[in-house]
Amino acid sequence: MSAAVSSIREPLITGHKTYHDITEDLIGPTEKAPNFSWVVAFLLSVTLLSFGIFCLIWTFWVGIGSWNLNRTIGWGYDITNFVWWIGIGHAGTLISAILLLFRQKWRTGVNRAAEAMTIFAVMCAGLFPATHTGRPWLDFFMFPYPNTRGPLWVNFNSPLLWDLFAISTYFTVSLLFWYTGLVPDLASVRDRAKGVRRKIYSFVSMGWTGSAKHWQRHEYLSLILAGLATPLVLSVHTIVSFDFATSVIPGWHTTIFPPYFVAGAVFSGFAMVQTLMVITRKILNLNDYITLAHIESMNKVILLTGTIVGTAYLTELFIAWYSQYTYEQYAFFNRATGPYFWSYIGMMGCNLIIPQIFWWKKMRRNIWVTFLMSIFVNIGMWFERFVIIPTTLARDYLPSSWSYYWPSWVEIGIFIGTIGLFFVLYLIFCRVAPVVAAAEIKAILKTAGDQYVGENAKKQTHSHSH
Amino acid sequence: MNQYTFDSKLKTTLLAGIGLGVLCMIATWFADPAQIAEGHTHMRFWTNFLHNTVFFTGIAFISLFVLAAFTTAYAGWYVLFKRIWEAYSFFLIPGLILLLILGVGNITHFHHLYHWADAAEVANDRVLLGKSGFLNNTWYTGGTLVVVGLWIFFAMKLRSLSLEEDRSGTADYSIHRKIRIWCATFMPIAAFSSAAMIWLWVMSVDAHWYSTMFAWYSTASWFVSATALTILMLIYLKSKGYYTQVTEEHLHDLGKFLFAFSVFWTYLWFDQYMLIWYANVGEETIYFKTRIDQFPVLFYGNLIINFVLPFLILMRNTTKRKYGTLIFTSVLLFFGHWWDFFLMIKPGTLETAEHVAHMHAESSDHGDHGDHAAHAASSFIEGFTIPGLLEIGTFIGFLCLFLFVAYSQLAKADLIPLNDPYLEESTHHEVQQDLSGAGGHH
Numbered sequence: 085m086s087a088a089v090s091s092i093r094e095p096l097i098t099g100h101k102t103y104h105d106i107t108e109d110l111i112g113p114t115e116k117a118p119n120f121s122w123v124v125a126f127l128l129s130v131t132l133l134s135f136g137i138f139c140l141i142w143t144f145w146v147g148i149g150s151w152n153l154n155r156t157i158g159w160g161y162d163i164t165n166f167v168w169w170i171g172i173g174h175a176g177t178l179i180s181a182i183l184l185l186f187r188q189k190w191r192t193g194v195n196r197a198a199e200a201m202t203i204f205a206v207m208c209a210g211l212f213p214a215t216h217t218g219r220p221w222l223d224f225f226m227f228p229y230p231n232t233r234g235p236l237w238v239n240f241n242s243p244l245l246w247d248l249f250a251i252s253t254y255f256t257v258s259l260l261f262w263y264t265g266l267v268p269d270l271a272s273v274r275d276r277a278k279g280v281r282r283k284i285y286s287f288v289s290m291g292w293t294g295s296a297k298h299w300q301r302h303e304y305l306s307l308i309l310a311g312l313a314t315p316l317v318l319s320v321h322t323i324v325s326f327d328f329a330t331s332v333i334p335g336w337h338t339t340i341f342p343p344y345f346v347a348g349a350v351f352s353g354f355a356m357v358q359t360l361m362v363i364t365r366k367i368l369n370l371n372d373y374i375t376l377a378h379i380e381s382m383n384k385v386i387l388l389t390g391t392i393v394g395t396a397y398l399t400e401l402f403i404a405w406y407s408q409y410t411y412e413q414y415a416f417f418n419r420a421t422g423p424y425f426w427s428y429i430g431m432m433g434c435n436l437i438i439p440q441i442f443w444w445k446k447m448r449r450n451i452w453v454t455f456l457m458s459i460f461v462n463i464g465m466w467f468e469r470f471v472i473i474p475t476t477l478a479r480d481y482l483p484s485s486w487s488y489y490w491p492s493w494v495e496i497g498i499f500i501g502t503i504g505l506f507f508v509l510y511l512i513f514c515r516v517a518p519v520v521a522a523a524e525i526k527a528i529l530k531t532a533g534d535q536y537v538g539e540n541a542k543k544q545t546h547s548h549s550h
Numbered sequence: 551m552n553q554y555t556f557d558s559k560l561k562t563t564l565l566a567g568i569g570l571g572v573l574c575m576i577a578t579w580f581a582d583p584a585q586i587a588e589g590h591t592h593m594r595f596w597t598n599f600l601h602n603t604v605f606f607t608g609i610a611f612i613s614l615f616v617l618a619a620f621t622t623a624y625a626g627w628y629v630l631f632k633r634i635w636e637a638y639s640f641f642l643i644p645g646l647i648l649l650l651i652l653g654v655g656n657i658t659h660f661h662h663l664y665h666w667a668d669a670a671e672v673a674n675d676r677v678l679l680g681k682s683g684f685l686n687n688t689w690y691t692g693g694t695l696v697v698v699g700l701w702i703f704f705a706m707k708l709r710s711l712s713l714e715e716d717r718s719g720t721a722d723y724s725i726h727r728k729i730r731i732w733c734a735t736f737m738p739i740a741a742f743s744s745a746a747m748i749w750l751w752v753m754s755v756d757a758h759w760y761s762t763m764f765a766w767y768s769t770a771s772w773f774v775s776a777t778a779l780t781i782l783m784l785i786y787l788k789s790k791g792y793y794t795q796v797t798e799e800h801l802h803d804l805g806k807f808l809f810a811f812s813v814f815w816t817y818l819w820f821d822q823y824m825l826i827w828y829a830n831v832g833e834e835t836i837y838f839k840t841r842i843d844q845f846p847v848l849f850y851g852n853l854i855i856n857f858v859l860p861f862l863i864l865m866r867n868t869t870k871r872k873y874g875t876l877i878f879t880s881v882l883l884f885f886g887h888w889w890d891f892f893l894m895i896k897p898g899t900l901e902t903a904e905h906v907a908h909m910h911a912e913s914s915d916h917g918d919h920g921d922h923a924a925h926a927a928s929s930f931i932e933g934f935t936i937p938g939l940l941e942i943g944t945f946i947g948f949l950c951l952f953l954f955v956a957y958s959q960l961a962k963a964d965l966i967p968l969n970d971p972y973l974e975e976s977t978h979h980e981v982q983q984d985l986s987g988a989g990g991h992h
Binding site: 089185186315337392398399400406 | 749765806810977978
């Protein structure tokens with residue numbers, strides 16, 4: 085193994101860690117009782133989740149009429165939130181698969197949490213299509229299978245059905261990928277555990293011994309999953325964009341939608357990773373593993389994808405004019421100046437304009453700015469979906485049926501509930517598994533530890549040859 | 551050997567190639583097919599001119615863009631041969647001259663490439679009139695001058711900093727940090743400006759049609775072409791004894807890019823096609839309908855050459871590491887994306903030429919109004935529905951010109967940038983199938 089690392093690169097593991105330190109630092113948190121702030125956060129999340137469950141039950145009891153949808157606007161909060169969550173679910177797989185292919189070593193600091201986040205976000209997203217039917221006990225109708233319903237099949241021509249396939253595939257592959265990565269770390273937890281904990285972890289780590297053969301198979305499996313996951317990152321949001329773009333609705337039917345949705349998804353996913361990582365590194369004291377270099381890299385991805393999304397906004401706007409198609413032109417005029425102008429401002433401001441502060445290195449490496457920005461982007465990307473969905477539907481072809489939509493408390497409650505669900509799952513995950521992939525951190529120690537690369541390494545009279 | 555010599559034998563060969571191109575272009579001037587000959591538009595000549603100019607200028611542009619993107623992303627593996635991309639980017643200068651000839655041609659009506667450049671037509675066409683705020687000579691010629699001029703500025707700036715690093719690079723990498731700033735600055739400028747240019751140069755030959763995907767799609771096409779040309783260049787230079795440190799490890803990664811971006815190109819192709827087909831809006835579907843009905847060889851050939859074949863050939867790891875398969879696929883894809891641009895440009899311009907010929911016939915023979923169906927008659931028009939020998943000759947001429955510029959630049963500096971901070975990483979580059987994505991290499 086050649087280990088030439090340019091001395092211009094920053095270390096990705098600081099604090100002069102040994103392999104043992106890494107085990108202690110990363111496995112340790114699963115062995116201690118939760119601290120006070122975790123308990124508070126957990127209770128808060130459970131409360132939000134409970135309210136969401138209440139609103140779901142309300143929806144099923146009272147009926148979908150408890151949502152504020154109307155004859156003109158048949159898609160509102162549910163699909164806005166669905167697309168928002170699915171988008172957030174893109175960062176994990178991007179980090180595990182695409183950054184892996186690009187050999188970005190900094191991914192090791194954040195991949196585990198990002199993958200977990202992906203799975204939780206997809207779960208939250210899946211809730212919306214499942215409940216928008218109003219009769220979730222009939223949701224099995226969505227699946228095409230030989231049935232007793234006579235000639236009644238699902239509509240294979242509909243992108244909404246493709247969505248179901250894409251997302252369930254994506255969820256399965258992400259889950260397998262995440263779990264495959266977890267196995268060696270779960271085995272490390274097992275090796276240090278006693279009693280019932282040991283029994284549980286020995287079951288979930290599937291008899292991992294760390295033998296050469298195990299590693300070899302582990303890597304083969306990961307390679308196959310990475311190969312599958314790479315096109316999946318693109319496919320899921322591509323098909324979500326098809327839900328809109330295959331239509332003839334002005335403002336929806338535009339060919340840039342697929343790559344623009346994918347870029348937007350990565351953008352929002354990274355923002356959510358930042359939100360979580362900034363908190364996690366603080367609470368679990370992981371500053372040596374999720375360093376400022378990691379934060380900076382992620383901020384660069386946010387700047388890049390934000391600018392791609394911004395380019396797409398401006399492209400759409402320009403081509404709407406260029407098309408000389410009156411309805412298309414009006415759709416965009418309406419977005420910017422119509423009754424929902426505030427959401428257009430929110431979208432442009434949070435997604436295109438504000439992230440430009442990341443051109444400055446100081447901003448990229450400032451924790452507070454990063455955290456605040458990640459929240460802005462989360463909001464901005466929510467606005468984007470809101471702009472695309474209700475704003476467009478509210479002004480349809482027939483001015484006599486123009487309408488306005490604002491969610492009812494039930495709809496807002498379900499959204500709040502998914503946020504609760506997301507954090508409940510994430511907080512449990514932080515407790516039961518290493519939140520940073522210990523085995524992968526160990527693998528990059530020799531090429532990214534600060535005793536080997538960067539300023540510290542130069543200062544020491546280390547006999548490491550470059 | 552770190553100093554490339556552009557020997558006289560190669561010079562002669564390339565000059566001969568350029569000569570061949572010029573001869574073919576002269577012949578093309580007189581070779582308009584029968585159905586449009588009456589319009590005296592010399593459309594075959596001008597479309598070939600536009601096609602090759604855009605294709606090769608685009609490769610120069612995307613080389614610069616890739617250089618900027620890789621630098622910004624802290625990539626290290628490519629550094630050994632980054633001079634090739636620097637050299638490619640210098641074709642922007644002849645590219646600008648060629649584009650300005652087209653711009654001046656628009657103003658003086660040397661050519662009829664663009665339907666929107668005809669004031670009389672625009673006055674009677676509400677759509678074109680509406681677009682005339684963008685589709686006009688000021689934007690076309692002035693915009694090209696400013697935008698490509700700006701690209702050239704960045705190309706020269708990056709090149710001069712890169713050479714300065716060779717001469718006086720220091721351990722604090724101050725020059726490299728400067729390069730990073732210029733590279734990062736170039737990326738958004740390039741992204742925005744290239745889209746506008748592609749709309750003007752290429753998309754507007756179908757003056758009524760539009761697609762928001764178009765700029766992405768053609769940029770992906772350029773990128774695959776540039777990667778293919780880079781692979782071929784590296785293998786050629788290696789065969790001449792240069793770049794001994796460039797190994798199959800580097801070629802493997804370039805092969806991966808070739809594979810991945812062929813798939814990405816297909817992804818964009820599919821999205822654009824699928825969305826237009828599905829929504830079935832007449833103003834948009836006409837673009838593909840014309841191509842499928844009248845240009846079937848080009849249309850299906852495009853997918854076979856640029857997707858099916860590279861996908862199957864480059865799927866295996868070993869084929870990305872062997873000269874034979876790499877050369878074959880690179881040649882195929884380079885030609886394939888030239889073919890792709892051919893298909894972007896020819897149908898729209900043929901229609902314009904037919905329209906001009908029709909108007910011409912009408913003005914000499916009054917009364918025969920609106921007989922537009924008649925002109926779609928022939929299914930095989932050399933130089934339009936399929937590239938003829940003259941097109942191939944012109945292509946060779948432009949390629950030789952491109953290579954001449956590139957080799958001249960390569961000969962002006964060391965082939966390997968000795969003071970680049972990532973040189974060591976590039977020299978020891980290894981493609982490992984290890985999955986931590988890190989595992990101690992680089």
